[in-house]
Amino acid sequence: MFSKIKENVFLELFIAFFKIGLFTIGGGYAMLPMLRKEVVEKYKWASDEEMMDYFAIGQSTPGIIAINTATFIGYKKKGVLGGIFATLGVVFPSWIIIIGIALFYNQFASNPYVESAFTGIRVVVIVLILNAVIRMGKKAIKNWYSLLIFIIAFVFVAFINVSAIYVILAAGILGIVINSIKEGERNDS
CATH class of the missing domain: 1.10.287 (Helix Hairpins)
Known part of the structure; x- marks a missing residue:
């Protein structure tokens, strides 16, 4: 049974983009290192150049860059259905997190520990974006x-x-x- 699940490309697309969506804090640019690791290195669904092209197209088309990029890569791998699974994968974690935040926002928004955590997270997001820019710049x-x-x-x-x-x-x-x-x-x- 697990071998069938493991061989299911639609499930792989969903899980890969779910992980990317779950750990993409700071927007689309912050997802570049994870996107490269999953899409280029692990699954080999695209080359570095193709990923940069998808990311550029995703940036220049209407909508959220993470969703656009996931849709392009999923579509390339398995057509319309692949695009849907990849898109759902990248969106689902945000949806869960946003609902959770909305439910409990008033209870923790002014907590000094939460404020401090977000200050630290912002710095790491800048590092992730800078790292992605340097890697993409070397290729482009x-x-x-x-x-x-x-x-x-x-x-x-x-x-x-x-x-x-x-x-x-x-x-x-x-x-x-x-x-x-x-x-x-x-x-x-």
């Missing part, structure tokens, strides 16, 4: 023009407050233009 920045796009995008989003949607669209167009020029140069040689 492969040449001078991808470094240039990174710097320009960072400046526009972080300092000029341009909407990330416009920056993503502009970066995509710039990437297409640069690659088209490079392809033209290769064909001319």
Whole structure:
């Protein structure tokens, strides 16, 4: 019986994304290390590059990035039903936690221990996000023009407050233009 359960890809999708959803404190970026461990290393459902693509698409489409990414990966593995199982897996822990918090919020919101715990958790979330950015950056920045796009995008989003949607669209167009020029140069040689 357990071998059948173990071989059930739908159950694997649900459990893998349930774990990711359960321990994703701090939003979608904080899930990157766990997502990589489960999806790329453990189950090999996607490569690092594919995962970055799914994450980028999930970031630029409407909705919650964790849900979008889970849906894309589940769909890739097992179609619509796989997308549903992965999505339910990543959502279910949050749903349980939110209901629990809603039930008991007034009883522990002003507790100094709870406040201190959240202060500590916030710091760890920043570390997780920074770690994910460094790992993804090593994979994504492969040449001078991808470094240039990174710097320009960072400046526009972080300092000029341009909407990330416009920056993503502009970066995509710039990437297409640069690659088209490079392809033209290769064909001319």
